[in-house]
Amino acid sequence: MAGAESLGFKPLYSQVKDTLVQRIADGRWRAGEALPSEMQIAAELGVSQGTVRKALDEMTAAKLLVRQQGRGTFVATHDEARILFQFFKLKPDAADGVFPESEVLGVAEGAATPAEAEKLGLYAGEPVIRIRRLRSLAGRRCIAETIVLPSAMFDGIQVGDIPNNLYDAYAKRFGVTIAGGRETLKAVAATREDAAALGLAPGAPLLLIDRVATSLDGRPMEWRVSLCDTAAMHYAVELR
Amino acid sequence: MAGAESLGFKPLYSQVKDTLVQRIADGRWRAGEALPSEMQIAAELGVSQGTVRKALDEMTAAKLLVRQQGRGTFVATHDEARILFQFFKLKPDAADGVFPESEVLGVAEGAATPAEAEKLGLYAGEPVIRIRRLRSLAGRRCIAETIVLPSAMFDGIQVGDIPNNLYDAYAKRFGVTIAGGRETLKAVAATREDAAALGLAPGAPLLLIDRVATSLDGRPMEWRVSLCDTAAMHYAVELR
DNA sequence: TAGTGGTCTAGACCACTTC
């Protein structure tokens, strides 16, 4: 392995991990595909099987890989089950989580506002794509959502083109793997427009979820603001 | 190690972990104290150092232990830094997180309501302690909180007795280690009383945080409902 | 300098899947 010398000791397994993450980012193995076996990777990189294992274990903990005894090691997909577990934390009060349906209200390209530029790590004025949609849980419209994407990464996305499971589309159509993110939550009063869209009275309390989602290398790839009517649903957090 | 035979394979390191967790729950090592070294534990339990290491690594990941190269392995404490990171997810919009101050409004014992009993795994009517307090961030009252505890676990807690850092007190005074929990969030409109307590207009949007905190063995030990004015603060979540 | 945790290796065997 190269790149270990000088200032600041970096363990071998960590370098192996960086190598493998880079290869996934480069599309060497696509979502759902199998990596080579531990022994093959170890032989190729000239390290022991235990060192490869530690790298793979960390990537599995980061939900980047899925390992199955007897089968192999696979690049994690953004299937609905994973999204529900990792990214969509709103659950109906009286039931288990289900994947929400979506109605796209509009898609438009424009110049990034200062706020958008700051969230996405762009310069103000760079082109961005804005998506507006309503989402429903159990047949009831309860989320009004605005999504902002850097055009440079998602060139040519169209209105008829917006599937319900966006992160899966980012991966399959644009090679962008959403690996994590950060959300901030506030309680706000519904504006007239929000209230109309969700069928509520103006001033009704809404949960505002502000999310910046990041790719494998930690760069921001999506800014999403969701306004949620939490009368019959809640946002669930595990403290560990 | 005993207890591995029959139905359902259980790895050795997992049994080692169970043994060590049980010892912490039993108070064999108190918060902040050092465990024996890997070699000593391995020798005592008759397993290899690597197996002990895997058990300790998992406990460290669960924030139960803190390990320091060259020093030793220590039982995690509920110091303010840890609480801030693991349990208190409200941050001022314009600053880093700080530990909130508290004013206790009242402490009273009573019979568990059906809702309280369900949250705490008790029978309705069993005795519980209820604590009401206001919390402030940056000198501004912004959280109204109700805390319900099973009297059986927290016998003799008094009004003048409620410190700002409750989880530290649970550990030190009652031997109850809060190891995790589950929160559900909603946006609600302030009632007249909530509004008065927080200096807001009735109907103002508030973030309602409903938390059940659990001990080492996963049993519910505290039910806490917090009403938060999120005008100048937010609830932060990392998606990983 | 002694003792701790952290990394790395090599090899054996087990559990599980697939053919």
Place this chain on the structure above:
DNA sequence: AAGTGGTCTAGACCACTAG
């Protein structure tokens, strides 16, 4: 039966802390 990941061991050496 062959190949995968999962567990367990034993031992070497490194990085860090403390006396």
